Amino acid sequence: MKLLPLYYFTCFLFISNFVNCFSQENTTSSNxxxxxxxxxxxxxxxxxxxxxxxxxxxxxxxxxxxxxxxxxxxxxxxxxxxxxxxxxxxxxxxxxxxxxxxxxxxxxxxxxxxxxxxxxxxxxxxxxxxxxxxxRYEFVRIVDEWGSLFKDKTESEIVIQEKHKYLEFKRAHKLLDDENKFYKNWLKSLRHHVDVFPLVKDTLKHFFPQEDYTYQQLDSLYNKYKINDKSYGKRRNDNDKDLGALIFYMMVSLEVGQRTFEDIKQQEMLLDSIVNKSLSIEYKDRGLNEDQQKFxxxxxxxxxxxxxxxxxxxxxxxxxxxxxxxxxxxxxxxxxxxxxxxxxxxxxxxxxxxxxxxxxxxxxxxxxxxxxxxxxxxxxxxxxxxxxxxxxxxxxxxxxxxxxxxxxxxxxxxxxxxxxxxxxxxxxxxxxxxxxxxxxxxxxxxxxxxxxxxxxxxxxxxxxxxxxxxxxxxxxxxxxxxxxxxxxxxxxxxxxxxxxxxxxxxxxxxxxxxxxxxxxxxxxxxxxxxxxxxxxxxxxxxxxxxxxxxxxxxxxxxxxxxxxxx
Structure with missing residues (x-):
């Protein structure tokens, strides 16, 4: 069972690139x-x-x-x-x-x-x-358990009795590579979000001393203060801290239900666990005991x-x-x-x-x-x-x-x-x-x-x-x-x-x-x-x-x- 819907991660993954995914709807039963x-x-x-x-x-x-x-x-x-x-x-x-x-x-x-x-x-x-x-995810377990059998082998080297198992291993290995790349990039982006969040909160206090802003109010503020030049729509690097970017950070946070610094830190902790536990070959989740091995x-x-x-x-x-x-x-x-x-x-x-x-x-x-x-x-x-x-x-x-x-x-x-x-x-x-x-x-x-x-x-x-x-x-x-x-x-x-x-x-x-x-x-x-x-x-x-x-x-x-x- 995956922790959060993919779109939820995607919203945060591209925060610093100004990709708006707010129109997406919830697609799993965990959000x-x-x-x-x-x-x-x-x-x-x-x-x-x-x-x-x-x-x-x-x-x-x-x-x-x-x-x-x-x-x-x-x-x-x-x-x-x-x-x-x-x-x-x-x-x-x-x-x-x-x-x-x-x-x-x-x-x-x-x-x-x-x-x-x-x-x-x-x-x-x-x-x-x-x-x-x-x-761990099941595809990680498969890569771990079957790696010694199939690693670095081509399909022509596999006996017919093991062909289906080999193809499952290859499919699992590809998914592991794809998921690792995605979630590690997301974790990097989220950690930048953690770094910049205090600045976002402090900046918005100038406009909302009681911090009682809504998404709609931030949207109006964003449209009012964003830089109006030809370069603004281009993707920005992780050090972008202009006013428009800071407002947009909080808009994203509100949209996915994360208003406080503690919310963001908790999400960082959860994502870190996905990368270093659920997607890790080295992480050993509860193994099978002797009874379970005999089933x-x-x-x-x-x-x-x-x-x-x-x-x-x-x-x-x-x-x-x-x-x-x-x-x-x-x-x-x-x-x-x-x-x-x-x-x-x-x-x-x-x-x-x-x-x-x-x-x-x-x-x-x-x-x-x-x-x-x-x-x-x-x-x-x-x-x-x-x-x-x-x-x-x-x-x-x-x-x-x-x-x-x-x-x-x-x-x-x-x-x-x-x-x-x-x-x-x-x-x-x-x-x-x-x-x-x-x-x-x-x-x-x-x-x-x-x-x-x-x-x-x-x-x-x-x-x-x-x-x-x-x-x-x-x-x-x-x-x-x-x-x-x-x-x-x-x-x-x-x-x-x-x-x-x-x-x-x-x-x-x-x-x-x-x-x-x-x-x-x-x-x-x-x-x-x-x-x-x-x-x-x-x-x-x-x-x-x-x-x-x-x-x-x-x-x-x-x-x-x-x-x-x-």
Whole structure:
């Protein structure tokens, strides 16, 4: 899971070159948009296309017509993700409790191999209660682990059995080189920003003694005082400190939510960690212990799944946002309304800054299955997978136990039929699906026009199953708050919540049937849309996913009732 969206870095990278990237929108679920509710926008995804002219999932329509339905069965939804805000007001009574486990007595009361797992498990945890903060990206691990096999070799020197592995190594090596170059340049630019920021603040006090300026006021000041000569539009060097440049520095800072020197220093610290940890061959993140190397079912960790760090741009928000969409309390008249009321969220932690380990992914799936989850939400992903077989075996374990897996398609804006994105129900060496209990979800916006598919969303006629709303979604965030955010990470829990709702009323359906119901009942849109990352190219919306549809709760519940009667 990457720390921040690429555009966020790009804005800062070119500060000293006066590149204006303010028109860009947030494209991942790690950069929050606002905490202000905005009328209809804050629940647009729950609306109905025919009744409201908004391409939502028709959730409100179903609830309005089913106010007197009999009590539903409680469904456990595992959220494999980051830590979660267990004390959030809108998640009270919605978190799974392992009733067979006595809290914090240091004993594995239920004998499941996990001591004191009262609310879930943290596979990144240490015995002292702490947790892994930084992981390397998977492509760095591949370059490190396979370097001795393939370094300095040409394709002609590789035996046929190792050809795919060799090509993955080359792809990983290229990405590592590109990312290192980009982030090191960004870090250099940010450090200049740190140096000049005190001067910026001091200069602006002349115009705003109370430092109460807004972006619009700075923009007016910038246009008034900027140097009006032919050389002004040219790129400047890092020592440029004229008044226009100083004003522009603060405009950029305000646009990306960094008003204080402490904000800038924190960002410098985070970026330094990306360069020197997540992208470093030398940095050794938590390695595999002896049990993990043998890939036994039980792995290390602790029971600390609760986040206590509330930075609005960090991953600590992620699980809370995802869980809020699935199961925020619908009856407490505060905050938001989740898709399904009769759910319990099972938090399972495997995500930190960097990429998830395949052994953690597999172990988390098995933990969820063994402890009663019917739906597993996986709003994380990576472009490489070092141990795909471990993960695929876990899929099959879930399939055997009639558990549905739901995965976010990713925010790279590419075709997942051509560009690998993991975890996936295909292994890309053999493109056939390995299981029938896996749904991959892309993101749409509220605009029924050429911008219907979110510009950041991955897509694929073969490997992406359907779309759901994932653009400007209002949801719960850590620190007992709420915010808008965007990303396929928020589209996937729409499907997970719908699956839980279906099962809560029709518990005899199989995971395969629930998947088919969700795909078949979606709403079709006969429009042409811009292909994400396609540089202006268009395609029929129906050609960007297997179903060619958008999630529709109302139709899914109707179809589920028909199928269950059969």
């Amino acid at each position: 929050l948009l606002t905490t202000k509710q905005d009328g209809l926008l804050n629940n647009w995804f729950q609306k109905d296309e025919l009744q409201d002219s908004i391409p939502g999932i028709s959730l409100d329509k179903w609830y309005k017509q089913n106010k007197k339905v009999s009590k539903a069965k409680e469904i456990i939804v595992a959220v494999i993700d980051t830590k979660i805000d267990l004390k959030h007001e809108d998640l009270q009574n919605q978190i799974w409790i392992n009733t067979k486990e006595i809290a914090n007595n240091g004993v594995d009361d239920d004998g499941n191999g996990y001591v004191d797992d009262r609310n879930g498990w943290n596979f990144l945890g240490y015995k002292n209660g702490g947790s892994v903060v930084w992981n 036994l079912k039980k792995v290390s960790g602790n029971n600390n799944v609760n986040t206590t760090v509330f930075f609005k741009s960090l991953e600590e928000n992620h699980s809370t946002m995802v869980s809020g969409i699935i199961g925020a309390n619908r009856s407490n008249s505060i905050g938001i309304k989740g898709i399904a009321q009769d759910v319990k969220i099972m938090p399972i932690v495997i995500s930190s800054h960097g990429d998830e380990h395949d052994n953690d992914i597999a172990a988390a799936i098995r933990y969820a299955v063994d402890n009663g989850a019917k739906v597993i939400n996986m709003s994380f992903g990576k472009e490489f997978s070092l141990h795909k077989k471990w993960v695929i075996d876990a899929y099959k374990y879930a399939e055997k136990h009639n558990v549905l897996l739901v995965h976010a398609a990713g925010n790279n804006g590419f075709n997942v039929d051509e560009n690998p994105y993991y975890p996936s129900d295909v292994d890309y060496e053999n493109p056939d699906e390995v299981v029938e209990n896996f749904i991959t979800v892309g993101s749409i916006s509220q605009k029924i026009d050429s911008n219907f598919v979110s510009e950041f969303s991955n897509y694929g006629k073969k490997n992406l199953d359907l779309f759901a709303p994932g653009d400007k979604i209002y949801t719960a965030t850590a620190g007992n708050s709420y915010a808008y955010d965007s990303g396929t990470s928020l589209a996937a829990p729409m499907v997970s919540g719908t699956a839980a709702l279906i099962w809560s009323y029709f518990p005899k359906l199989t995971a395969k049937e629930v998947k088919q119901i969700i795909l078949e009942s979606g709403t079709a849109y006969e429009i042409e849309v811009l292909i994400p990352g396609g540089e202006g190219k268009k395609a029929k919306f129906s050609e960007l996913s297997k179903s060619g549809k958008v999630l529709n709760v109302y139709k899914a519940m109707e179809l589920a009732e028909k199928v269950s009667k059969k």
